[in-house]
Amino acid sequence: MNLYAVRAIYHFEMARAWRTLMQSIVSPVLSTSLYFVVFGAAIGTRITEIDGVGYGAFIVPGLIMLSLLTQSISNASFGIYFPRFTGTIYELLSAPVSPPEIVLGYVGAAATKSVILGLIILATAGLFVPLRIEHPVWMLAFLVLTAFTFSLLGFIIGIWADGFEKLQVIPLLVITPLTFLGGTFYSVNMLPPFWQAISMFNPVVYLVSGFRWSFYEIADVDVALSVAATLGFLLLCLASVWWIFRTGYRLKA
Amino acid sequence: MTPVIAVSNLSKTYATGFQALKRINLEIRRGEIFALLGPNGAGKTTLISIVCGIVNPSEGEVLVDGRDIAAHYRTVRSMIGLVPQELTTDAFESVWATTSFSRGLFGRPPNAAHIEKILRALSLWEKKDDRVMTLSGGMKRRLLIAKALSHEPQILFLDEPTAGVDVELRKDMWNIVRALRDSGVTIILTTHYIEEAEEMADRVGVIAKGELLLVEGKEALMRKLGRKQLTLQLRERLAEVPAALAKYRLELNAEGSAVVYTYDTQAERTGITALLDDMGAAGIGFIDLHTDQSSLEDIFVDLVRTTR
Numbered sequence: 119m120n121l122y123a124v125r126a127i128y129h130f131e132m133a134r135a136w137r138t139l140m141q142s143i144v145s146p147v148l149s150t151s152l153y154f155v156v157f158g159a160a161i162g163t164r165i166t167e168i169d170g171v172g173y174g175a176f177i178v179p180g181l182i183m184l185s186l187l188t189q190s191i192s193n194a195s196f197g198i199y200f201p202r203f204t205g206t207i208y209e210l211l212s213a214p215v216s217p218p219e220i221v222l223g224y225v226g227a228a229a230t231k232s233v234i235l236g237l238i239i240l241a242t243a244g245l246f247v248p249l250r251i252e253h254p255v256w257m258l259a260f261l262v263l264t265a266f267t268f269s270l271l272g273f274i275i276g277i278w279a280d281g282f283e284k285l286q287v288i289p290l291l292v293i294t295p296l297t298f299l300g301g302t303f304y305s306v307n308m309l310p311p312f313w314q315a316i317s318m319f320n321p322v323v324y325l326v327s328g329f330r331w332s333f334y335e336i337a338d339v340d341v342a343l344s345v346a347a348t349l350g351f352l353l354l355c356l357a358s359v360w361w362i363f364r365t366g367y368r369l370k371a
Numbered sequence: 372m373t374p375v376i377a378v379s380n381l382s383k384t385y386a387t388g389f390q391a392l393k394r395i396n397l398e399i400r401r402g403e404i405f406a407l408l409g410p411n412g413a414g415k416t417t418l419i420s421i422v423c424g425i426v427n428p429s430e431g432e433v434l435v436d437g438r439d440i441a442a443h444y445r446t447v448r449s450m451i452g453l454v455p456q457e458l459t460t461d462a463f464e465s466v467w468a469t470t471s472f473s474r475g476l477f478g479r480p481p482n483a484a485h486i487e488k489i490l491r492a493l494s495l496w497e498k499k500d501d502r503v504m505t506l507s508g509g510m511k512r513r514l515l516i517a518k519a520l521s522h523e524p525q526i527l528f529l530d531e532p533t534a535g536v537d538v539e540l541r542k543d544m545w546n547i548v549r550a551l552r553d554s555g556v557t558i559i560l561t562t563h564y565i566e567e568a569e570e571m572a573d574r575v576g577v578i579a580k581g582e583l584l585l586v587e588g589k590e591a592l593m594r595k596l597g598r599k600q601l602t603l604q605l606r607e608r609l610a611e612v613p614a615a616l617a618k619y620r621l622e623l624n625a626e627g628s629a630v631v632y633t634y635d636t637q638a639e640r641t642g643i644t645a646l647l648d649d650m651g652a653a654g655i656g657f658i659d660l661h662t663d664q665s666s667l668e669d670i671f672v673d674l675v676r677t678t679r
């Protein structure tokens with residue numbers, strides 16, 4: 119195992135985050151605060167509580183998931199797309215590193231950033247509403263697994279993309295809508311039966327539900343299903359990355 | 372002694388269907404400077420990229436230090452440094468950070484003293500804390516060399532190291548390369564400047580259209596394929612070359628004051644004695660003479676022409 123290489127990649131990617139500290143931290147803190155003002159204060163006066171949890175507190179897990187998913191993808195996709203774009207990828211390809219080491223470096227760094235981000239949002243949320251975390255270990259497990267999985271997805275997107283605009287397509291057109299429709303700001307049980315059934319096809323429902331369970335022990339779907347969905351998606355992404363490296367897809371001519 | 376690099380029957384067909392390399396066979400000797408000489412599009416970068424693991428070969432085998440480059444990629448790649456043709460550098464990182472990154476990527480523990488030594492040798496020490504994007508083109512080129520040397524490779528590939536580099540920098544580059552060779556590093560450089568191969572290389576491989584046309588020691592190449600020209604300054608001007616001398620295919624200059632005879636140094640007889648005898652018989656005297664050796668440029672043009 120070339121640990122020096124993993125470390126070099128990881129540090130390189132983390133250094134990028136420090137350079138863009140404003141973007142990395144200030145903007146999510148700001149947007150979370152805005153969500154609380156708009157959704158919490160405005161809607162919260164109409165919906166006072168869901169399943170016995172105050173509305174403001176209810177949306178916290180979903181808000182964290184929303185940022186976690188979109189930031190993991192954009193961080194990881196940018197991290198691997200940029201060297202492809204500038205050509206510096208030649209160095210990575212000519213280095214004595216194995217695919218798992220490359221993934222560990224890039225995806226590990228992106229996931230780290232997302233987890234830190236999630237914790238910052240959590241802390242920010244704590245300023246607005248009283249928080250309760252029933253299962254902190256599960257909460258962290260969901261946080262880390264989801265961050266890693268969606269960073270993997272971002273890594274795949276960064277290899278597939280052949281232009282900067284494509285980096286945005288999936289987060290913007292797929293992930294954000296799915297998250298908004300995935301019970302972030304409401305409980306799926308509040309929907310008419312037809313839309314409840316449709317929602318069960320939305321993978322984000324399972325992620326948000328499991329995560330929310332770790333806070334308040336309330337869930338739209340069985341927690342076991344949430345865990346299975348998270349792990350299943352992780353395996354799917356791992357398999358795709360394995361295939362990419364095995365075929366040299368878009369990395370080697 | 373086993374060659375440090377052995378390429379056998381290497382072919383590359385890109386996804387576009389274009390065949391960039393055609394059954395290349397090549398051995399690089401330990402410690403030499405080898406120049407891969409060929410026009411743009413010959414396949415030089417493709418060949419280097421395959422050895423370095425950036426491009427997958429379609430057919431054939433490459434051994435580095437006796438080991439297959441795919442099966443033993445870790446050992447092999449940690450022996451190799453690559454300076455790419457394009458100035459592809461990071462932008463926001465510092466010179467120090469990007470060079471240290473390369474060392475780590477190639478599996479070496481941090482060694483500040485070594486990085487410092489390299490940056491000093493490449494006149495980049497003053498710039499170590501500057502962002503890469505603030506460097507001039509020549510500095511970026513040297514930075515790419517620094518990155519390639521950061522992990523102490525035994526083999527260094529330089530892809531067109533002096534393309535678009537001014538004369539002074541080119542001389543610097545040559546000195547850097549020689550110093551590296553003297554320290555025991557095997558160097559493979561590609562170039563389409565004949566003068567560069569002539570100046571730098573111990574051996575030269577000529578490549579065009581994906582085919583390796585020949586590999587020779589530089590002197591041997593010059594000797595083997597070198598044509599010489601004998602110029603005779605005539606005592607009296609000629610209006611035309613007499614028919615009796617037609618078989619020598621002499622070229623008469625515009626003023627009619629000199630003739631040029633081209634001969635092959637490889638040929639069994641050069642024909643010079645016969646020419647001088649026949650000129651004497653035709654009553655043509657000369658007052659001076661000199662010979663010119665053809666440059667690699669002429670050799671190259673000849674070679675490429677004959678393979679078309």
Ligand SMILES: Nc1ncnc2c1ncn2[C@@H]1O[C@H](COP(=O)(O)OP(=O)(O)O)[C@@H](O)[C@H]1O
Pocket residue numbers: 371385386387389390391409410411412413414415416417418
């Ligand atoms: N990725 C690629 N896909 C298709 N053709 C390529 C690719 N890379 C290079 N080529 C073609 O292969 C030929 C050799 O290219 P290259 O090895 O870069 O030559 P050189 O370095 O000698 O100038 C060129 O005709 C080039 O257009």
Ligand SMILES: [Mg+2]
Pocket residue numbers: 415416417456530531
């Ligand atoms: Mg080239």
